[in-house]
Amino acid sequence: MALERPFTQALVRLRDAGLRPTRQRLALYKLLFEQGDRHVTAEALQAEAARAGIKVSLATIYNSLHQFTEAGLLRQVVVDGAKTYFDTNTSDHHHFYYEGDGMLSDIPGEGVQVAGLPEAPSEAEVERIDVIVRLKRRHRH
């Protein structure tokens, strides 16, 4: 039978990113990446860690989120002036954003085309094109 190898994947990914696999980073890595695409804020992640019995300071949460982002494991999404969202899906894609409750969901990038954009000024280059579909929940009736 296969040996159980807890942490193996997280360990390797952190090492690859040049980050020491500390208890906190391992825990956050697992929360973030072992359950499909996710969108988290620092506070939400801390709360989630707490629920899982892991106490991590907000400073460390922010540090880790930024380090993961630099390592290309996460990507920031700007949809709201107030808080920063981090997205575990780093591929080219877009977002639905529920204004009311601050929920984000992915729109795969493949299907979407943005046509008719003017040329970018020649002294600039396009970093990325973000499409944000802002949604409002319909009133019940």
Next chain:
Amino acid sequence: MALERPFTQALVRLRDAGLRPTRQRLALYKLLFEQGDRHVTAEALQAEAARAGIKVSLATIYNSLHQFTEAGLLRQVVVDGAKTYFDTNTSDHHHFYYEGDGMLSDIPGEGVQVAGLPEAPSEAEVERIDVIVRLKRRHRH
């Protein structure tokens, strides 16, 4: 000859919006709307007012920007987690955003089509679609 009617336009617009044409609001209105499309932050607008010899507190700047927004004269643009931009162009359009220097410029809405978006969930309705083309200034060479 035509009488000079300073403030007339600003006065009327403010009245229409149900806002008393105070000295501060008149000054801000004129700065914002008497020179084509603009993108301002609260601080930038205060600085500009100061340069024009008008002293307005930041609190009043924020109040006015929000009141103008509620009145449909301005629209907020979210491109950066840190600060809020207000856009004097309230028509349907998109943006170039220069990551480096925080500059915004309009992309007219008419030409642009976004195709291939999935249907919005039925319990939600689309408020708006934002397209943000993020630009980086090219290195000189």
Next chain:
DNA sequence: GTGTTTGCAAAGTGTTTGCAATTTA
């Protein structure tokens, strides 16, 4: 005069930083 608006200073929110104590290798 009466209700509205202003501006200050204080409070608030989300995020970052400095640094001693702890942990990793």
Next chain:
DNA sequence: TAAATTGCAAACACTTTGCAAACAC
């Protein structure tokens, strides 16, 4: 043990709020 990491508390940037004084009508 040397270097990296953590967590606290303080500092930050931007924005909002409470309230007395000033203003518009």
